[in-house]
Amino acid sequence: MTQAELVAEIVGRARAASERLAELRTDVKDAALRQAADALEDACASLLRENARDLEAGRKRGLAAPLLDRLALSPERISAMAAGLREVAALPDPVGEVTRMWNRPNGLQVGRMRIPLGVILVIYESRPNVTADVAALCLKSGNAAILRGGSEAIHSNRAIAGVLRTALARAGVPEDAVSLVQETSRELVDALLLRDDAIDLVIPRGGEGLIRSVAEKSRIPVIKHYKGVCHVYLDEFAEPKMASDIAVNSKVQRVSVCNAAETLLVHTALAERVLPDVLGALAAHGVELRACARTRAHFPRALPATDADYATEWLAKVMSVRMVDSMDQAIEHIRRFGSSHTETIVTQDVQRAREFLRRVNSSSVFVNASTRFSDGFQLGLGAEVGVSTTKMHWYGPMGLEGLTTQKFIAFGEGTIVE
Amino acid sequence: MTQAELVAEIVGRARAASERLAELRTDVKDAALRQAADALEDACASLLRENARDLEAGRKRGLAAPLLDRLALSPERISAMAAGLREVAALPDPVGEVTRMWNRPNGLQVGRMRIPLGVILVIYESRPNVTADVAALCLKSGNAAILRGGSEAIHSNRAIAGVLRTALARAGVPEDAVSLVQETSRELVDALLLRDDAIDLVIPRGGEGLIRSVAEKSRIPVIKHYKGVCHVYLDEFAEPKMASDIAVNSKVQRVSVCNAAETLLVHTALAERVLPDVLGALAAHGVELRACARTRAHFPRALPATDADYATEWLAKVMSVRMVDSMDQAIEHIRRFGSSHTETIVTQDVQRAREFLRRVNSSSVFVNASTRFSDGFQLGLGAEVGVSTTKMHWYGPMGLEGLTTQKFIAFGEGTIVE
Numbered sequence: 001m002t003q004a005e006l007v008a009e010i011v012g013r014a015r016a017a018s019e020r021l022a023e024l025r026t027d028v029k030d031a032a033l034r035q036a037a038d039a040l041e042d043a044c045a046s047l048l049r050e051n052a053r054d055l056e057a058g059r060k061r062g063l064a065a066p067l068l069d070r071l072a073l074s075p076e077r078i079s080a081m082a083a084g085l086r087e088v089a090a091l092p093d094p095v096g097e098v099t100r101m102w103n104r105p106n107g108l109q110v111g112r113m114r115i116p117l118g119v120i121l122v123i124y125e126s127r128p129n130v131t132a133d134v135a136a137l138c139l140k141s142g143n144a145a146i147l148r149g150g151s152e153a154i155h156s157n158r159a160i161a162g163v164l165r166t167a168l169a170r171a172g173v174p175e176d177a178v179s180l181v182q183e184t185s186r187e188l189v190d191a192l193l194l195r196d197d198a199i200d201l202v203i204p205r206g207g208e209g210l211i212r213s214v215a216e217k218s219r220i221p222v223i224k225h226y227k228g229v230c231h232v233y234l235d236e237f238a239e240p241k242m243a244s245d246i247a248v249n250s251k252v253q254r255v256s257v258c259n260a261a262e263t264l265l266v267h268t269a270l271a272e273r274v275l276p277d278v279l280g281a282l283a284a285h286g287v288e289l290r291a292c293a294r295t296r297a298h299f300p301r302a303l304p305a306t307d308a309d310y311a312t313e314w315l316a317k318v319m320s321v322r323m324v325d326s327m328d329q330a331i332e333h334i335r336r337f338g339s340s341h342t343e344t345i346v347t348q349d350v351q352r353a354r355e356f357l358r359r360v361n362s363s364s365v366f367v368n369a370s371t372r373f374s375d376g377f378q379l380g381l382g383a384e385v386g387v388s389t390t391k392m393h394w395y396g397p398m399g400l401e402g403l404t405t406q407k408f409i410a411f412g413e414g415t416i417v418e
Numbered sequence: 419m420t421q422a423e424l425v426a427e428i429v430g431r432a433r434a435a436s437e438r439l440a441e442l443r444t445d446v447k448d449a450a451l452r453q454a455a456d457a458l459e460d461a462c463a464s465l466l467r468e469n470a471r472d473l474e475a476g477r478k479r480g481l482a483a484p485l486l487d488r489l490a491l492s493p494e495r496i497s498a499m500a501a502g503l504r505e506v507a508a509l510p511d512p513v514g515e516v517t518r519m520w521n522r523p524n525g526l527q528v529g530r531m532r533i534p535l536g537v538i539l540v541i542y543e544s545r546p547n548v549t550a551d552v553a554a555l556c557l558k559s560g561n562a563a564i565l566r567g568g569s570e571a572i573h574s575n576r577a578i579a580g581v582l583r584t585a586l587a588r589a590g591v592p593e594d595a596v597s598l599v600q601e602t603s604r605e606l607v608d609a610l611l612l613r614d615d616a617i618d619l620v621i622p623r624g625g626e627g628l629i630r631s632v633a634e635k636s637r638i639p640v641i642k643h644y645k646g647v648c649h650v651y652l653d654e655f656a657e658p659k660m661a662s663d664i665a666v667n668s669k670v671q672r673v674s675v676c677n678a679a680e681t682l683l684v685h686t687a688l689a690e691r692v693l694p695d696v697l698g699a700l701a702a703h704g705v706e707l708r709a710c711a712r713t714r715a716h717f718p719r720a721l722p723a724t725d726a727d728y729a730t731e732w733l734a735k736v737m738s739v740r741m742v743d744s745m746d747q748a749i750e751h752i753r754r755f756g757s758s759h760t761e762t763i764v765t766q767d768v769q770r771a772r773e774f775l776r777r778v779n780s781s782s783v784f785v786n787a788s789t790r791f792s793d794g795f796q797l798g799l800g801a802e803v804g805v806s807t808t809k810m811h812w813y814g815p816m817g818l819e820g821l822t823t824q825k826f827i828a829f830g831e832g833t834i835v836e
Contacts, residue, residue, distance in 0.1 A: 019753070023777055096776060102798060108787055110797050115779045117809050200809055221639055221810045242832035249834035335437070357827050358514060359441055361533045369526055369830025378835065379528050379826060380520060391535050391618055392639045393811035396826040408797060408814040409775050412787025414660035414764075416667035417796065 007191045010146060010179060011198040014119045017176035018144035022116045024173065026093040029140055032171035033089035037082035039167040040132065040160070044078050050159035051128065058152055070126045071153055081132040081160075084383065088136040091382040094400045095142045098409070108415050112406040116142030118200040120403065121192055122385075123148045123214060125206035128156035134203075135164055135178040137385045141403035144177050146192070146199065150206075151184040158182065193218040201403075203386050223398060225363075225389035227313040228258030228341035230371040233330045233356070234278065235347035236269040242368060243270070243346045244278045250344065250371040252285045256315050258387060259342050259364075259374040263310060263320040265330045271298050271323065282319060291321035310337040327352055331359055338362060340389040342374035363389050363396035425609045428564060428597060429616040432537045435594035436562035440534050442591065444511040450589035451507035451554055455500035457585040458550065458578070462496050468577035469546065476570055488544045489571055499550040499578075502801065506554040509800040512818045513560045516827070526833045530824040534560030536618040538821065539610055540803075541566045541632055543624035546574035552621075553582055553596040555803045559821035562595050564610070564617065569602040576600065611636040619811075619821075621804050641816060643781075643807035645731040646676030646759035648789040651748045651774070652696065653765035654687040660786060661688070661764045662696045668762065668789040670703045674733050676805065677760050677782075677792040681728060681738040683748045689716050689741065700737060709739035728755040745770060749777055756780060758807040760792035781807050781814035 001009070040047070051073040058068050094114050101111035120143045124130045131147055138145035149157040161180035169175040181188065193202065196219040203223045204214040215222045232250050234243045250261035264282075266275050271294070279289055279299045290309045291302035302321060309320045310333070324330045327345075334343055344366040345356040353367045364374035374397060376384025381399030388394045394402040419427070458465070469491040476486050512532050519529035538561045542548045549565055556563035567575040579598035587593040599606060611620065614637040621641045622632040633640050650668050652661045668679035682700075684693050689712070697707055697717045708727045709720035720739060727738045728751070742748045745763075752761055762784040763774040771785045782792035792815060794802025799817030806812045812820040 022779060104796075104798050108791060108796075113775070115809075115813075216637075219634075221808075239832070245832055245834055253835050353829075357531070361440060361825060364826040364828070366828045366830065369828050369833040370835050372835040373526060373828060373830075373833070374826070378522075378526075379828070380522050390639075391533075391823045393823075395533075395823045405809045405811075405813045407779060408782040408792070410782070410784045410787050410791060410797070411771075412784065412791075414657070414663055415787040415791070416663055417671050417788050417790040 003188060003191060006183065006188065007195065010181065010192070011119065011195050013176040014144040014146050014179055015198050017174040018116065018118045020174050021139070021144055021177055022095070022142045024142065028172055029093065030089040032168050032173040033085045033136055033139065035171045036164050036167035037085035039163050040078055040082045040085070043159070043163045044075055047078055047156070047159050047163070048073055048075075050155040053155040054153050061152075063152065067126060071128065071156070073128060073156060077129060081129050084129070084133050085136045088140050088383055091140065091400060093140065094404045099406060106415055107413060109411045111409045113409050114401070114404040115407050117403060117405055119144045119146065119198060121146045121148065121199050121202045121220070123189060123202065123204045123206070123210065125150045125210060126153055128153045128160055130205060131157050131160045131180070132164065133383065134385060135161070137383055137400060137403060139168070139173070139177050141400045143403055144179075146179050146181060148181040148184070148189055148192070154184060190217055193220060196220045205386055221393065223386055223388045223390070223394065225258065225339070225341060225387050227339050228260070229263065229311065229313050229337060229339040230259060230261045230342040230374070231263045231265055231334050231338060231344070232261045232371060233265040233327070233343065233345045234267060234270055234274065235327060235345055235349065235352050236267040237349035237352060238267075238270065238274065238346040239348050240274045240277065243274055244281045246344065246346050246368070246370050247278050248281050248285060251282060251287055251319050252317065253370070253372050255317055258313075259371050260315070261319070261371045262312065262314050263322065263337065265333055266295065266321065266323050267327070267330070268294070268323055268325055275299060279321065286317050288318045289321055290318065292323055294323040295321050313339070327356065331356070334360060334362070341387070342366070342371045344369055344371050363387070421606060421609060424601065424606065425613065428599065428610070429537065429613050431594040432562040432564050432597055433616050435592040436534065436536050438592050439557070439562055439595050440513070440560045442560065446590055447511065447558055448507040450586050450591040451503045451557065453589045454582050454585035455503040457581050458496055458500045458503070461577070461581045462493055465496055465574070465577050465581070466491055466493075468573040471573040472571050481570065485544055489546070489574070491546060491574060495547060499547050502547070502551055503554045506558050506801055509558065509818060511558065512822045517824060524833055525831060527829045529827045531827050532819075532822040533825050535821060535823055537562045537564065537616060539564045539566065539617050539620045539638070541607060541620065541622045541624070541628065543568045543628060544571055546571045546578055548623060549575050549578045549598070550582065551801065552803060553579070555801055555818060555821060557586075557591070557595050559818045561821055562597075564597050564599060566599040566602070566607055566610070572602060608635055611638060614638045623804055639811065641804055641806045641808070641812065643676065643757070643759060643805050645757050646678070647681065647729065647731050647755060647757040648677060648679045648760040648792070649681045649683055649752050649756060649762070650679045650789060651683040651745070651761065651763045652685060652688055652692065653745060653763055653767065653770050654685040655767035655770060656685075656688065656692065656764040657766050658692045658695065661692055662699045664762065664764050664786070664788050665696050666699050666703060669700060669705055669737050670735065671788070671790050673735055676731075677789050678733070679737070679789045680730065680732050681740065681755070683751055684713070684739065684741050685745075685748075686712070686741055686743055693717060697739065704735050706736045707739055708736065710741055712741040713739050731757070745774065749774070752778060752780070759805070760784070760789045762787055762789050781805070
């Protein structure tokens with residue numbers, strides 16, 4: 001098969017499956033997800049065997065230990081994947097939901113109804129559990145998923161996708177609801193990215209390099225965020241203990257994720273009373289602090305910060321710190337150095353809370369809560385397929401609802417335009 | 419100024435204006451729109467003078483009469499533009515609307531709040547009233563508009579944009595909320611289309627050629643529809659008079675628009691009783707009919723139809739007709755030949771109505787109503803900036819709400835991730 005034929009085959013099958021998926025009843029989709037979950041657990045031994053091949057190849061290629069860890073499956077991780085499928089089965093079905101309905105003066109009743117997007121291409125790296133997670137979210141939202149995992153996980157991904165497809169077919173769901181691109185060449189992905197006639201959305205999951213490359217080549221809309229430079233702003237009216245708790249939790253609860261805080265902005269009014277305690281607590285958790293001169297006057301242990309530091313997504317136990325004279329200055333800093341991901345204000349003053357919420361247009365803006373809540377599970381979406389910091393289609397953590405769009409519907413009684 | 423400098427200047431000013439616009443109070447925006455409406459009416463004489471220059475140049479270049487008509491301003495058309503601005507001022511402000519709010523088990527209160535998209539580039543042809551319409555919708559939704567009209571309307575567009583900018587500045591709104599690209603070269607547009615770092619959305623309004631060219635060159639998300647091949651399906655259980663009324667209204671009420679019907683699908687059960695009357699009524703309105711052989715057996719006056727006819731957006735008093743054995747066959751036809759724009763079913767049967775609504779995923783799907791309702795004004799959106807048949811961000815007629823996105827907001831009480 002030539003590459004053009006292969007691409008035509010992949011998108012043709014996915015497209016055909018997407019038409020049937022859009023019409024599937026909720027109970028059929030949910031039963032299929034539960035059966036797929038059972039099938040993954042039943043296939044544990046063979047999944048581990050295929051995964052061992054990837055791990056072996058990875059070791060030979062000299063993959064770093066953290067990458068090997070992300071790649072590795074275990075009985076626990078397989079059970080977690082299965083549990084993920086069952087959780088998605090338990091979520092409400094967004095398809096067919098009528099979100100609003102209103103009447104026109106001429107008697108026409110107008111509404112908007114959720115429908116699937118169609119065919120979704122997901123490009124991801126290493127972690128094989130993404131294969132199951134994304135397949136489940138796409139299926140539940142009535143979309144066909146074309147999955148293109150990394151070559152380092154190809155045996156694991158093939159095994160997982162194979163189990164899922166067999167289980168779906170047994171449950172009366174088209175197996176092409178989930179298709180794994182078997183050939184992991186770049187050329188094939190590039191060719192898929194030009195098929196905006198057949199693929200509705202691309203979601204790249206991985207490092208900034210992968211995401212930029214997809215965004216530049218794609219003619220299909222891309223859901224993306226490049227990085228998460230998240231801010232905690234301790235306002236003049238912050239409650240001291242809460243300030244410390246939220247700064248510490250936002251920074252250290254898990255440092256390697258996009259919703260971990262990277263910069264602490266502190267109102268000058270807190271310089272004497274609160275600042276040293278908060279920075280002391282961070283330092284006690286092993287956080288290296290890089291601070292402006294005014295901050296260092298009150299906390300000399302901090303290293304000096306540069307503008308480049310303020311633009312850095314540390315993803316490590318490092319935090320930039322800056323003192324600001326006002327909330328205006330904090331917002332200005334966020335606009336200049338932020339990445340539209342997540343910001344939080346700590347304050348007891350309702351006016352400041354309201355203004356911060358209204359004026360900061362990052363995809364998640366919180367009051368008195370950790371930045372770590374910017375996550376599909378934590379916000380109550382059930383799961384997430386990614387986070388978007390592009391202000392289109394979806395903005396913020398994206399779950400089932402983000403995988404749908406809305407059509408207009410209307411009921412008349414022979415209603416015509418005069 | 420080099421072209422690169424010019425592009426940087428245009429997007430830099432629009433970006434700065436968009437930050438201020440996002441924070442403007444509703445009453446300030448509404449007062450500015452009303453003052454701009456007054457200013458357009460006050461400037462009637464000078465607008466007509468500038469418009470005369472475009473008309474003169476158009477005649478010299480040999481523009482066709484319909485194009486000259488679209489280009490022409492008159493005191494009535496200027497008043498209509500002003501009325502449009504006042505109508506937008508009277509619409510509810512989408513910015514800051516909290517669309518949902520829910521509680522998490524840990525006490526976190528989560529919601530979604532509407533915010534502007536940012537900077538919107540609109541590329542359009544001939545009709546100068548688009549300048550005022552689009553500026554008003556963008557301003558009300560808190561977005562900065564970069565307008566690039568056609569060279570044939572440059573004097574009219576300059577005059578209108580000039581009046582608007584002066585009025586906005588007087589009302590305390592940044593004048594760069596509305597900027598007109600003065601230089602109408604293709605190279606400049608192409609350069610703007612690469613600035614996905616500074617422009618959030620592109621809306622091309624014009625012929626299919628313009629739209630395709632923008633979609634191919636743009637790195638910025640594009641709101642578009644290529645064409646409107648809209649269908650009227652007369653079901654087995656259609657009420658005969660309603661069938662005729664809706665077929666006629668959908669086709670002839672205004673033939674040159676994208677939501678006019680192009681194809682009539684008729685259930686075989688109607689072949690004897692209803693079909694000849696409906697086609698007779700269409701023919702009496704001067705509609706040329708192109709029909710399948712089975713239809714022609716009952717209505718010999720119709721010409722034979724080809725597959726190419728079924729894919730054609732006539733935009734004229736021509737209609738394709740096809741007899742179908744079932745609703746399944748009607749839906750199949752729509753999927754094969756349709757353009758995801760608007761389809762309507764005429765039926766008295768609730769099960770058929772429900773199934774058609776659920777299964778047809780065009781951007782507007784109606785029951786017992788004319789396809790001509792697929793329009794922002796008619797559906798109650800107040801106005802529209804365009805129609806999207808791309809299943810992303812927005813699908814269908816797009817008004818103020820479509821010019822916004824939603825951020826996540828959350829209120830905690832020192833809430834941290836455990």
